[in-house]
Amino acid sequence: MSRNYEDDEEVEYEEEDFTPTIPARTAFRRFWPLTRGLRRWLILVWLCTVVAALAETEAILVFSDLTDNALQKGSLAAFWGPAVKWLGVAVLGAIVAYAGNSLAAWITERFVMRLREHVFDHVQQLPPHFFQRHRQGDLLSRLTSDVDAIETMVVSGLVGAASAAFSALFYAAAAFWLRWDLAAATFVLAPLFWLAARRFSGSIKDVSREGRVADGAITSVVEESLGNIVLTQAYDRRDAERRRLHEEATAWFRASVRSTRLNEAYEQLVAVIETVCVLAVIGIGAWEISTGRMTLGQLLAFAAFLGYLYPPVRGLAQLGLTVTAATAGAERLIEILDVEPSVTDPRHGTETGRPDGTVELRGVTFAYPGADTTALQNLSFTVNPGELVIVTGPSGAGKSTVSKLLLRFYDPDAGEVFLDGVPLRDFPLARLREYVTLLPQETLVLHDTVRANIACGRPGASDQAIEEAARAADAHDFIVRLPEGYDTRVDPNSARLSGGQLQRLAIARAILRDAPVLVLDEPTTGLDAMAARRVVKPLRRLMTGRTTIMITHDLNLAPDADRILVVDRGRIVETGRHEELLARGGAYARLHRSQNSAVMDTGELRMPLFVEQPAPQPVYAYEGYESYGAGQTPSYTYEAYQQYGHDGHDQYAYAQQAPAPVTTVPTTLPDGRPLFRDEEPWPGI
Ligand SMILES: Nc1ncnc2c1ncn2[C@@H]1O[C@H](COP(=O)(O)OP(=O)(O)OP(=O)(O)O)[C@@H](O)[C@H]1O
The missing domain is CATH 1.20.1560.10 (ABC transporter type 1, transmembrane domain)
Incomplete structure (x- = not known):
């Protein structure tokens, strides 16, 4: 400094x-x-x-x-x-x-x-x-x-x-x-x-x-x-x-x-x-x-x-x-x-032309400036052109750090990241970021019109290209319904667009950018299930024909992936296709199972989603006694459900109800694992 x-x-x-x-x-x-x-x-x-x-x-x-x-x-x-x-x-x-x-x-x-x-x-x-x-x-x-x-x-x-x-x-x-x-x-x-x-x-x-x-x-x-x-x-x-x-x-x-x-x-x-x-x-x-x-x-x-x-x-x-x-x-x-940028343009940048999109991390180790621990440890993997690789793992594992190195926000302390065999640090920065597009976790919006927000993917793009990108991102329909269509102004705090719509705008921007390599950082995080489902199709269109590295906790797209990398504490602990990893029954399988049983993967909040359905509430109820006398306890409960008869008078159906169930707090998950425990964030690794 x-x-x-x-x-x-x-x-x-x-x-x-x-x-x-x-x-x-x-x-x-x-x-x-x-x-x-x-x-x-x-x-x-x-x-x-x-x-x-x-x-x-x-x-x-x-x-x-x-x-x-x-x-x-x-x-x-x-x-x-x-x-x-x-x-x-x-x-x-x-x-x-x-x-x-x-x-x-x-x-x-x-x-x-x-x-x-x-x-x-x-x-x-x-x-x-x-x-x-x-x-x-x-x-x-x-x-x-x-x-x-x-x-x-x-x-x-x-x-x-x-x-x-x-x-x-x-x-x-x-x-x-x-x-x-x-x-x-x-x-x-x-x-x-x-x-x-x-x-x-x-x-x-x-x-x-x-x-x-x-x-x-x-x-x-x-x-x-x-x-x-x-x-x-x-x-x-x-x-x-x-x-x-x-x-x-x-x-x-x-x-x-x-x-x-x-x-x-x-x-x-x-x-x-x-x-x-x-x-x-x-x-x-x-x-x-x-x-x-x-x-x-x-x-x-x-x-x-x-x-x-x-x-x-x-x-x-x-x-x-x-x-x-x-x-x-x-x-x-x-x-x-006096604060130096963490990366600088190379003196003589390599001009390769549009790369095919082979991405390789070779022995990458990286610690954030001033941090005591390394975020990535000797990480190596290759993604071939057009492949979809999902990087998953617990919170703090180093997944987003991978995306920062791919965009060259930082250079690795050891090892190297390559694009088509050329070290990233040999590309002029502007070129590199033209070839590698990031779709970040938080949707970034410029204080400008919808059109300008999409066009910033490729400055100078024609209106037709912008509209095509919006259609491919399933954004066109909601855009034309906005008060001024493509000329509607939006801003980062805009209440006009929902999270899912903003994400589809970002996808349109990325489609227009048309980079050979895509880095998606939690593209569905923060969206509700419906909105997440709506971005899957545009995402698939965006990913087609591009090398895609998707960083995510959401494993819904995992079956589509050519490879899944499970990262923990900066290392790859498992790698393979979805079915292979599930069959292996290791870290990934546990992660997948925990997601499917709607259990948080941090282990700290392992609360099952299954809850006892409350019985329908009676309009009113009274307790019936076999014999009516002082000191006697009710042996069963009649519930009266209000129904409306054809004649407009209330009719009552009486049913004998079982004694109220004793509520117990579950101590185990459905798969037998303990619900509360003192342990490392994620048990899979
Ligand atoms: N700017 C920073 N300075 C120092 N340490 C950082 C910084 N950013 C991240 N880290 C640390 O690096 C490690 C990896 O962080 P990273 O953001 O890559 O995790 P992640 O797997 O993406 O987590 P999440 O799923 O929660 O986003 C974490 O231990 C984090 O605390």
Whole structure:
């Protein structure tokens, strides 16, 4: 997750969240390359800044001239010349400042766009476990507000620093030219600004970091809570969710108030320092005027210079603080940018043309990054073109991991995965994912029209091809019944489509993609029996003529499979055809039997589905006694079933009922195995 920074740039790692603490210089250098192509415009902005500063300097000098020649002497004739000059300079300054600021905004927004796309592009290549380990809300906040922070550091910071530095330089030069002694007195006090900024910078960076983390946490809580709204409402978790938000919001509140307090304290301190400087100048000026070495016009012009000089000097110091605060955002982005994608495109990818679809795993061992145990252990199997192989086994056995390796979300730690004899890592990634299509467990829907959702299988597909794919997936009929047919918009939380319909959309997408190899991850999980049955036919159509690896607990399609691989703890423990494996009476047979007797395969919830059918409820019943006397117990029960006779009167049929059965909790399954036990998840292996 981290990266080596140069020795002179000390990088500390915070214990809590491992976000590296990075000096502003390093962060700046890291993002500076993204200004490529914008730099010449930056130079133009600087030039504008220089001209604008020069114009302002000239204006102040004209002001001094006006004071001494027009105001003090009361001469209107001496007014016109300098006035026209001042106006000219002001108009020039305004035009240049407008051009410079507009250009600066253009550069800034370009940079932000570029940076956001760069980070987004990087994030999209990251492996699945990255997203499991990072909260989505936090990632969102990094991609939005933290990106803006970098802009403050790299572009605005740079333009602002240059502009402030040039302005300060010109005003300082003009001040020295006017009265070097007064200027020197002023500059003696200038380091006070720098000291003040330095005093505050550490605290401001800390508080900015806290603010950014809290910002990410708030977005996460809101995002998670809205994503889980059904759970929140069904279990009345509103208070708990509110508390969660309150906790994060309190952290944000504290950071934000502290940040304002620090900035405000800094501002006020600087205002006091400025007053000290102005008083020093006025004091020296009064003494100089009293000795006749200075005119009032000169003093006023000098004071005006100070008015102009302080903002850029203060701006420079303030900029230091802004950049420091922005570094906190940079750290959070750099943390993401330093995460390497788990797989990369080969330098010289192999171009094989459309493969036949022979898939081979040879001695594959794999552990998820950071995991203690291996998910797959020396796994080997081959699937020939057009074959259907089912991979089954208990939960956590490593089945989905196989699919992740087949799509090359990860590379194996040992061994190799081949497609038509070529290692997957030799295929360009885009090509590989064109050849191997995944139908994942959760149906993935784009926030777009039904047509676009199918077409994303093959961008540019004709409407006719899309419709054919939808027909083959048995989706056409329900699509045309939607309000706007193929142009109906759907989204991931769409209530418009049922689980089975969404799955058929996904099948249509896969049919359109027309890849030689298919990986189906639990294609019927989450669907009820009817919906599952409805996707079987389209699934069969999809699988025809393609190498299919189906990962599933549902063994209804097992008799169709050319081979079944039973996986447990990352190893293949049984392999063969359905009948062979059933006849062998091993792990698969047990799995199959447990499924057919509707027993969960985890062993933890081995509850039989057979339950005693309750007797039909009588409308009313009364107990009858052979003889009616005190202390006697009923010997049988009459139940009266209400029937309606032809004449409209109730008729009652009486039946003698056997004594109520004694209810006992079963301790064994129908096949004699114990119902409750302490054991490994699945007994078959
Ligand atoms: N991102 C991850 N990081 C670390 N370990 C993981 C990760 N994903 C899965 N595992 C572990 O790898 C093992 C295999 O997981 P996998 O998802 O392949 O199982 P599975 O057989 O598909 O299970 P299920 O049938 O429940 O989907 C499990 O022990 C799981 O805990």
